[in-house]
Amino acid sequence: MSEVTSLDNPALGELCEQLARLSPGLDAPGEWPAEQLQMCGEAGVFRWFAPEAWGGWAWSEEQLLRGYIRLAEACLTTTFVITQRMGAVGRILAGDSQFARETLLPDLVAGHTFATVGISHLTTSRQHETKPVLRAEETANGFVLEGYSPWVTGASAAQHIVLGGTLASGDQILVALPTDLPGVKIEAPPPLVALSASQTGSVQLRQVQVERRWLLAGPTPQVMKQGAARTGGLQTSALAVGLASAAIDYLERQAEQRVGLASPAAALAEERDELTRDLIEHAAGRPGCSADELRTRANSLALRSTQAALVAAKGAGYVAGHAAGRWCREALFFLVWSCPQPVAEANLCELAGLGFGGEQQA
Numbered sequence: 001m002s003e004v005t006s007l008d009n010p011a012l013g014e015l016c017e018q019l020a021r022l023s024p025g026l027d028a029p030g031e032w033p034a035e036q037l038q039m040c041g042e043a044g045v046f047r048w049f050a051p052e053a054w055g056g057w058a059w060s061e062e063q064l065l066r067g068y069i070r071l072a073e074a075c076l077t078t079t080f081v082i083t084q085r086m087g088a089v090g091r092i093l094a095g096d097s098q099f100a101r102e103t104l105l106p107d108l109v110a111g112h113t114f115a116t117v118g119i120s121h122l123t124t125s126r127q128h129e130t131k132p133v134l135r136a137e138e139t140a141n142g143f144v145l146e147g148y149s150p151w152v153t154g155a156s157a158a159q160h161i162v163l164g165g166t167l168a169s170g171d172q173i174l175v176a177l178p179t180d181l182p183g184v185k186i187e188a189p190p191p192l193v194a195l196s197a198s199q200t201g202s203v204q205l206r207q208v209q210v211e212r213r214w215l216l217a218g219p220t221p222q223v224m225k226q227g228a229a230r231t232g233g234l235q236t237s238a239l240a241v242g243l244a245s246a247a248i249d250y251l252e253r254q255a256e257q258r259v260g261l262a263s264p265a266a267a268l269a270e271e272r273d274e275l276t277r278d279l280i281e282h283a284a285g286r287p288g289c290s291a292d293e294l295r296t297r298a299n300s301l302a303l304r305s306t307q308a309a310l311v312a313a314k315g316a317g318y319v320a321g322h323a324a325g326r327w328c329r330e331a332l333f334f335l336v337w338s339c340p341q342p343v344a345e346a347n348l349c350e351l352a353g354l355g356f357g358g359e360q361q362a
């Protein structure tokens with residue numbers, strides 16, 4: 001696999017072709033995109049995200065978003081796994097532990113090891129429960145962790161999980177948890193509506209002792225809102241646009257032979273192009289609207305364009321194995337993945353026919 005050193009490098013097209021060719025196979029039970037991730041590693045995809053000091057190519061936000069859109073169009077599952085991997089890398093890079101950086105980053109950037117994140121219980125998951133689901137207690141040498149992280153993608157493939165915990169005071173920490181520590185139990189991932197090959201499930205922690213050298217951030221209130229460890233990027237929207245693009249391309253190809261499909265395909269393509277422009281402008285520091293508004297539009301476009309592809313594919317698209325049916329299932333993911341409350345509310349309003357903002361439509 002040749003290295004994808006820039007967006008106009010033909011190697012990106014070759015990588016995407018390979019990912020698209022392999023992506024239907026990921027729908028089978030028990031799959032994990034090992035081959036796809038290896039191809040991405042060999043193509044230098046993990047170097048896009050890292051600074052030059054750590055062997056990376058330090059792509060700009062704009063380049064990264066465009067790269068994510070291309071990859072997601074080819075294979076959403078692999079690209080989603082990459083986001084979780086890069087989420088972990090980003091937090092290790094920005095964290096307080098030089099030890100973690102020096103120990104983990106060279107192999108992660110080169111694609112030799114895998115890391116992931118278990119942080120949703122600090123922000124979106126289990127917020128209605130009275131007690132934090134993953135509790136941390138400070139000791140002389142570090143922290144003891146007890147409880148569980150409900151959602152961790154690819155935990156069984158990971159040597160480290162960037163994991164959040166909450167102390168009795170309410171302060172939170174982030175650690176780069178070695179998965180081979182005593183007391184760490186990776187549960188068998190449940191089958192999902194789509195993206196099952198992301199091998200996402202819960203990780204249990206029973207009196208797990210983590211040394212202080214693995215502490216990336218905290219203890220502090222709302223650790224996910226601190227410094228470079230913030231959540232709420234544009235990448236989730238980029239992935240939704242990528243999936244929508246796969247469906248719109250299919251619709252456009254069908255429209256070449258079927259007159260009735262031409263104007264819906266053109267309208268969706270125009271909406272995709274406008275949303276892509278707005279995302280890129282936002283990434284370049286010229287936001288025309290909020291990141292939540294972009295995500296709301298991206299979710300809506302992913303849902304509508306994949307269902308439009310199913311309409312065009314008709315009954316054949318409803319047979320298991322057809323890409324249109326898979327895209328529809330994959331689009332549902334964006335309704336639940338790292339979905340901020342205002343976005344969830346706007347999507348609900350749209351589904352209820354109230355428009356994005358809750359205003360009654362004519």
Ligand SMILES: Cc1cc2nc3c(=O)[nH]c(=O)nc-3n(C[C@H](O)[C@H](O)[C@H](O)COP(=O)(O)OP(=O)(O)OC[C@H]3O[C@@H](n4cnc5c(N)ncnc54)[C@H](O)[C@@H]3O)c2cc1C
Nearest residue numbers: 084117118119120124125126128151152153200336337338
């Ligand atoms: C495929 C997939 C992969 C993911 N990968 C990762 C990952 O790698 N790392 C990561 O950190 N996160 C990950 N997530 C988590 C994701 O980003 C969201 O945090 C998660 O989808 C939120 O859903 P939840 O069921 O945990 O929400 P919760 O809010 O915990 O809801 C769970 C259930 O609790 C009940 N409930 C919810 N709110 C209330 C309330 N106010 N009152 C009473 N009952 C309530 C409902 O019955 C609901 O079904 C992943 C999620 C998915 C689906």
